[in-house]
Amino acid sequence: MNLTIKPINLLLENSVQNSIGHEQYGLFAALNALAFLFIVLLDLGVNQFLTKKFAAETGYAPDAFSTYFSFKFVLAAIYPFFMVAVGYLIGYHTDEIILLFLISLSYSFYQLLMYIRAKFQASQRFTIDSLASVSDKTFLIIGTLILFTWGITLSNYIELRVVVMLLSLLVFVIPAIKLYTPESFSFQWNLRAWKDIVKQTYPFALITVLFSLHDKIDQVMIERMLGEHASGLYAGAYRWMDAFMMFLWIILPMFFARFAFFKNNPADLSKIISMSQIVSGIPMIFISCFVWFYGEQLFFLLGNSTPAEIAEMTSCLKILFGAVFIHAFFAAFGTLLSATGGEYFINKMLIGSIVINVVLNVILLPWLGISGAAVATVISNIFISGSYVYFILRHKHAALDYSITVKLLLLAAITLVSFYTAHHFELVWWLASTTTGILVLFFSLALNLHKSIHTF
Template identity: 30%
Template sequence: MQRKFLRNLALLLVLNLLIKPFWIFGIDRTVQNTVGAEEYGFYFAVFNFSFLFYILLDFGITTFNNKNIAQNNHLLRKHLSNIIVLKILLFLVYLVFTFGGAYFIQYSRAQIIILVFLAINQFLVSFILYLRSNLGALYLFKTDSFVSVLDRTLMIVICAVLLWGNVVNEFKIQYFVYAQTLSLSITVMITSTIVFKTAKSKFLVLNWSLPFFLMIIRQSLPFAVLVLLMTFYNRIDSVMLERMLGEDGAWYSGIYASAYRLLDASNMIAFLFAVLLLPIFARMLKQKESIEELIKLSYTLLITPAIIIAIASYFYSEELMRMLYTIHEGESASMFDYRMIHSSRVFGLLMMSFCAISTMYIFSTLLTANGNLKYLNIIALTGMILNVTLNLILIPQYKAFGSAVATLITQFAIAIIQVIIVCYLFRFQRNYLFLFKLLIFVPGVAAIGYFSTTLGYSWQVNLVLMIAAAGLFSMLIRLLSPRHLFNVLKYG
């Protein structure tokens, strides 16, 4: 199973590292530089607001379905058409709550218009994730890998034409949203065809079954609560910034968005681990196979680069921000410097939380596969309360930096609690050697990072040398062992 995991992880990472960095740095960043921090902050706040009721679109069905179909492949054909009807009904419920919430917080006409398309996009995203959960559950990891980058590939093509093809006189943030709608719609059509063909089911033959809907909702409810709580503490920051800071809210939300972009990109890689691991864990637990070695392998492969990326981002935060973002039209040099300094401080803190997020993706996936939703929901509720409380305290004085502090504290608190619960439930043997290596690795990479800033080369060369030295250091202390990985790939 470790061999299957490594091979499919390699394909998934290669495809995503080919497509998504270009999307983030070539398209998404260019869009923000083109429209400006305030207009992008306007979009980013509404985008995150559309996420707040995302749970009503999914209701935990995707995670439940992935686990359930992985353990019971024969149920796919029976469940498929019913769940599609259920998701359409949930979309209608989502629209009621989303636009009710928008009316309650007094969104403007411009915000409502863009929210319409973002709400449709959220439905399309949830539908794609549901369809992909079937592919992963059936161990069709190669197909799922290609589907995972399809929407971004289409977005790159569409946005590239709009940005650089002289098709429009002035690029507006609305075009960015419309491009998302088009690319997601095409992806839904292609992925639906693949899944229906795999299930050997007639396309568009949908079933209405109230007892089935109630059964699925009842079984998915714990997953739904978990997704709701996690969405709130992961997405509420920019909404609170935009609402609490009045006229400056959109601007500070834009600063937070610019700093959050690289964390979001890094999270995509961690998310890929979870996508692969959930069906594998679910099947291994059902067959009562040992998962301890797979946990150690997957966590080591994720936490090692996470630590390097986090510390490198901290030491080179301002250089990275200045490389990614340009001065806007009408923006003074002093205002640009302030924006870059503030963004870099926020960015440095946010990237530190990547280590905690990576830990959570591994251990929460195991708890989900094992059905320990009660623990996860209690932890997530604690995280949500902590995050909102910290934001209420810190935002008025520290603005976007305060939100970053709230995120850092919340993510590490949740990660530590999850690790403790997993060790308690699964009775894993205490691997003191592994912990010792981690304790050496973190300050070692920090020392390498600090030393790299004193070198006489350009910051780009210093950064590359730091990452290379940190990678070699991980092998020197045998935190990562190329020989072990080769043996797993060759012999399993």
């Protein structure tokens, strides 16, 4: 369902941008990124901490769940009003602040849904978690199609997103109450317990805020430094990176729960690491190579864009997918460290990566435009991914099967050569993708990568 619903939603989002224009969509992208920068105030690390703790320690009483739920509910109520203050201080006008409030409200509903999903993941209920992960996208697809018939605008699109997130939350509260008892969702005002939660979860909260800054600071800086039009163009390119990275954000949280569950069992943990590298690596390698040779094909729905705008987005996109290629090999290691005690190290490295990204943006944006932000993203991701490898090897944090990395590198070389050859002989994109896909499947089997999944 994820592989069906989310691509449809992605295509519709392209159509939304094409309908409302790059400037209006650029404003939405900047406001959305600004809200995401402060999303840590909605979570404070609770979701990730709850997944890790309850996966490793079964048998938690309903009152423990209730305490966490009450804390999350208060955070969700405060957050939209806090963002109004942020928007005012930054200098947004009244109409823009109203849109920022609505975007922030949708995030409040989203984080409550993520809390429920964290409980599903902790109790290893991955099927219902997957359904919850696509519910908002499904409702958004239906609502967006309706808006296209009525006449879509930036305002009614943002309003739709609020309604969609509230509906998704209400739908999955019902099975959650049945699975975990109504007492788990009762409200308790308990400041002392909430202080204890913050003490326990702040390492995860710091990871959340740092990842938010790492991922969204570019969009905000582009809008402030280059304007709404440039922000819209960058959003058009970044959307595709974000979309394909969504595959990892669907898969890796499941591995996060498994890493936490088996952290004291080295043999099983080693198998899960290998499996996570293969499952997350092969698709990301394939799509990265596709974008480098046929990336312009992804902008087919932006028919109202000029050739110069398409060319600028394509150039930016191809650079951004250098970061996706890096994540293909190393994203699983970051999830491993988060689940097994490496939070503090990740926080330190993320701070360094953010500093690198911001400094490079200041230097490169006036010089290279939106491609400068893409270059900064790739360099900062090289830094953070290298730090994961350094920590694991230096501290012997977990046993790694180096042959898996070597095989993935060989598979990447084969994929690159195949797409290069197809592009050189001017094969159409779908024939090049099909041919390369068959080669990737064949060599994956020939390299026995499937056996590492089978043994798990």
